[in-house]
Amino acid sequence: TPWFGLFGSKSGFDSLKECFGEQLDKIHAIESGMSADPSMLWRFEEVANGKVRVVSFSDAHSFWPWRIGREATIFDIEELSYDNIIKAIRTGQGLKGTIETPPEYGRYHWDGHRNCNFSCGPEETKKLNRICPKCGGKLIIGVEYRVEELAKKNKGFTPKNSVQFRKLLPLHELLVLHTGSGIASKGNWEMYNSLIEKFGNEFNILLRVNKEDLISKEVKLKLIDLIIRNREGKIKIKPGYDGEYGVAMLEEQKKLF
Numbered sequence: 398t399p400w401f402g403l404f405g406s407k408s409g410f411d412s413l414k415e416c417f418g419e420q421l422d423k424i425h426a427i428e429s430g431m432s433a434d435p436s437m438l439w440r441f442e443e444v445a446n447g448k449v450r451v452v453s454f455s456d457a458h459s460f461w462p463w464r465i466g467r468e469a470t471i472f473d474i475e476e477l478s479y480d481n482i483i484k485a486i487r488t489g490q491g492l493k494g495t496i497e498t499p500p501e502y503g504r505y506h507w508d509g510h511r512n513c514n515f516s517c518g519p520e521e522t523k524k525l526n527r528i529c530p531k532c533g534g535k536l537i538i539g540v541e542y543r544v545e546e547l548a549k550k551n552k553g554f555t556p557k558n559s560v561q562f563r564k565l566l567p568l569h570e571l572l573v574l575h576t577g578s579g580i581a582s583k584g585n586w587e588m589y590n591s592l593i594e595k596f597g598n599e600f601n602i603l604l605r606v607n608k609e610d611l612i613s614k615e616v617k618l619k620l621i622d623l624i625i626r627n628r629e630g631k632i633k634i635k636p637g638y639d640g641e642y643g644v645a646m647l648e649e650q651k652k653l654f
């Protein structure tokens with residue numbers, strides 16, 4: 398997280414070396430957190446030079462399906478065993494990639510004040526001297542700001558040994574966009590369960606099933622469009638801040654923000 402996580406602004410550390418000292422050689426990977434994706438971490442010294450890899454896990458907080466497995470690490474190993482997993486994390490052999498939620502979806506991507514209903518990106522925060530224009534208090538600083546503060550490489554830098562990652566919103570978030578009703582509504586649950594029955598599991602639906610198969614199993618065209626747009630990273634998200642999740646929105650809603 399932006400506060401007390403390893404690279405958080407209140408952690409007291411600005412690098413892995415500062416944090417772990419001479420134990421640094423025992424650090425093989427870091428977890429990206431929801432409000433950051435690997436491309437943001439690639440800009441940090443120890444990740445940029447390839448010594449430390451990036452992994453991702455769901456950080457579920459609760460048991461809801463849209464929280465569990467929302468981020469994941471993809472292994473390409475012969476047998477799913479502890480030894481093979483730890484070897485992949487330590488050496489990179491068999492560490493194929495990660496699945497991420499879009500970092501804007503995380504609860505601390507941007508800066509702001511939840512109670513003041515105010516949020517902004519790092520540029521604006523600098524102009525405001527980190528002061529909330531509504532209440533005059535100090536803004537809660539998000540991950541994007543912190544990355545800019547710590548990054549040793551420019552935006553877009555890709556380390557040699559980096560692995561691919563996919564950004565995906567959970568299926569339930571697509572259903573919310575599709576139906577307009579609350580995430581845990583009965584209608585959304587029915588649709589979710591029917592999709593899982595037809596296609597086996599959520600990642601299969603989000604990543605693999607092609608358009609024709611979705612059509613032939615009577616998935617609504619608007620939902621198919623959302624599934625495809627999610628794969629292509631074309632769903633806009635109002636960035637999360639001060640503990641508020643980011644909100645997925647359709648293009649036509651963009652002008653509201």
Ligand SMILES: [Zn+2]
Pocket residue numbers: 510512513515529530531532533534
């Ligand atoms: Zn405020």
